[in-house]
Amino acid sequence: MPRSQPSVPPACYALVHPGLEAVAAEEIEHDLGGEVKKTSPGLVVFRLPEIDARVLKLRTTEDVFLLAWGSDQLSYRAEDLDHIRRWTAREADWPTLLHIHRALRPKPKGRPTYHLVTQMEGRHGYLRRDAQKALAQGLAGTVPESWRPVEENAAVEFWLTIHGATAVCGLRLSDRTMRHRTYKLEHRPASLRxxxxxxxxxxxxxxxxxxxxxxxxxxxxxxxxxxxxxxxxxxxxxxxxxxxxxxxxxxxxxxxxxxxxxxxxxxxxxxxxxxxxxxxxxxxxxxxxxxxxxxxxxxxxxxxxxxxxxxxxxxxxxxxxxxxxxxxxxxxxxxxxxxxxxxxxxxxxxxxxxxxxxxxxxxxxxxxxxx
Ligand SMILES: C[S@@+](CC[C@H](N)C(=O)[O-])C[C@H]1O[C@@H](n2cnc3c(N)ncnc32)[C@H](O)[C@@H]1O
CATH class of the missing domain: 3.40.50.150 (Vaccinia Virus protein VP39)
Structure with missing residues (x-):
């Protein structure tokens, strides 16, 4: 059974185009009344008084997520993989995150689908696929056996983003329309993001x-x-x-x-x-x-x-x-x-x-x- 929404909602994070962190932080604070906890290249971590559909209307962010866990202290060595496995299995309150996710992104009919995404930047002593495997191992028991893994249009996406010594892991709330606007019917070379x-x-x-x-x-x-x-x-x-x-x-x-x-x-x-x-x-x-x-x-x-x-x-x-x-x-x-x-x-x-x-x-x- 999913737990009811906690009185203090979990933290969120946004992936942003590098260089736009300060403007995205201003948008989150000014338009959503959020509190920005941290920014680092391409990342803004924040808390909202309430997590509702307004978070999906942010315009300067590429994607927004519910934060499962985050760290600034990756060692770049293979021991990070144990940490990823452990943090994913033990630090994250997946039932609560999935409950909030479901409220914002109602599940399509049929057997639930999911997808794991791992992004990695910087030189680490392990490969992206090793990090993805550690994420999958950490999630064992969280993803019900009846859920079907898919590559495209999954109902639930678990993301792990590693940038140097920083890692964030969470559930993606946004979909592609956050970054690719629906008004863009006509494209031109050199069109601005x-x-x-x-x-x-x-x-x-x-x-x-x-x-x-x-x-x-x-x-x-x-x-x-x-x-x-x-x-x-x-x-x-x-x-x-x-x-x-x-x-x-x-x-x-x-x-x-x-x-x-x-x-x-x-x-x-x-x-x-x-x-x-x-x-x-x-x-x-x-x-x-x-x-x-x-x-x-x-x-x-x-x-x-x-x-x-x-x-x-x-x-x-x-x-x-x-x-x-x-x-x-x-x-x-x-x-x-x-x-x-x-x-x-x-x-x-x-x-x-x-x-x-x-x-x-x-x-x-x-x-x-x-x-
Ligand atoms: C970098 S593009 C602008 C892209 C636009 N922001 C978008 O998202 O599609 C620069 C534009 O300037 C136009 N341009 C170049 N010289 C111009 C001029 N002297 N007067 C008016 N437009 C000009 C080009 O035709 C081109 O469409």
Whole structure:
């Protein structure tokens, strides 16, 4: 018999795109009233006052889990395998975790299915499959014999994630729709990962009536995250979404504008156009928030081409942004961006290092000064 839900719910953890830990922690604290216990590369461990379906609505996390056990003290040696086996068998309160899991992710009809996932990063004196075997041994007795192991779409997933000396083990609450958004009907090369776009939207501190512009919108991921964000933006009361102003976007490539229109159609109002971002058909000082992912000069253009492009685009962005407005830009060539920003006098507010499609990149937040 599953135990009833304890008065103090078990801890949870989220796997996040490395570099987004701080933004994900802010989202968990601000939107869910959670308490962040620990962050490490790619990981946020937290507690919630109550574990309910809102945890599945986080937008800056890749996956969320109920924590069975965690450790910062792996030795990298084979003795870790004994610990994994023992912690999985003895430290975890699986009946309670499975009970909470069932409440959030009702079991499909038929014989229950399960799947074991082991991820491992870093050089350890054992293989990933050895760690997975230790996990399976630790779970003996927890997984009823009647459950069927499957590779895809299991009703219950037991995960073990090892990153250097850190290991976390738990039950996956989210499914693939947390990281792959359902609005993404059209894809483009160099499309941004939705969780990164969501982080940029959070960093932009957007109010409900703010005009948000992405002048190089590609398939529209950033604008989609603005329209889809369920969290209260600045000026909105908690729990009350209200309508937001139409988003503005465009791209020099007509097929990108068309892809963005398809992706945004069901999300909310969007004004889209084919344009050159260095000569925008917009009046001066009409944009409150500019959030964008210009070409890195890797996939879509050459590295040298970004120098004149970044200078020209920033002059134009400065013209359309209101004084006091914020710009959030993700680039790979941070030095080129900084030198272009120097010409227009925006003030740096924040910077996060991430990797995008294998390239190091920075998310930078700028404020245009008041006169
Ligand atoms: C990195 S992609 C943006 C990807 C987008 N964030 C997404 O998730 O799909 C950069 C985009 O900038 C567009 N672009 C490049 N130069 C431009 C310019 N001068 N004016 C407008 N768009 C431009 C490209 O066509 C491309 O779609």
């Amino acid at each position: 939705p969780t990164i776009a969501a982080a940029m939207i959070r960093l932009a501190e957007i109010g409900p009536q703010h005009v948000v512009l992405d002048p190089m919108c590609g398939a529209g991921t950033i604008l989609a995250e603005r329209l889809a964000a369920p969290f209260p933006h600045v000026g909105e009361r908690k729990g009350e979404r209200g309508g937001c102003a139409p988003v503005w976007g465009g791209d020099s490539d007509f097929s990108a504008v068309r892809a963005a229109a398809i992706n945004l159609r069901r999300l909310g109002p969007a004004l889209l156009a084919q344009w050159d971002a260095t000569r925008l058909p917009l009046a001066a000082a009409t944009v409150d928030r500019l959030v964008s992912n210009p070409p890195f000069g890797k996939q879509l253009s050459s590295p040298d081409a970004v120098v004149p492009l970044y200078h020209a685009m920033l002059r134009e962005y400065d013209r359309v942004l209101r004084p006091g407005g914020l710009a959030v830009l993700i680039v790979s060539a941070a030095a080129v961006l900084r030198s272009a920003v120097r010409n227009i006098g925006w003030k740096a507010r924040r910077q996060l290092s991430v990797r995008v499609l294998g390239h190091p990149a920075v998310i930078t937040v700028w404020q245009k000064p008041q006169p």
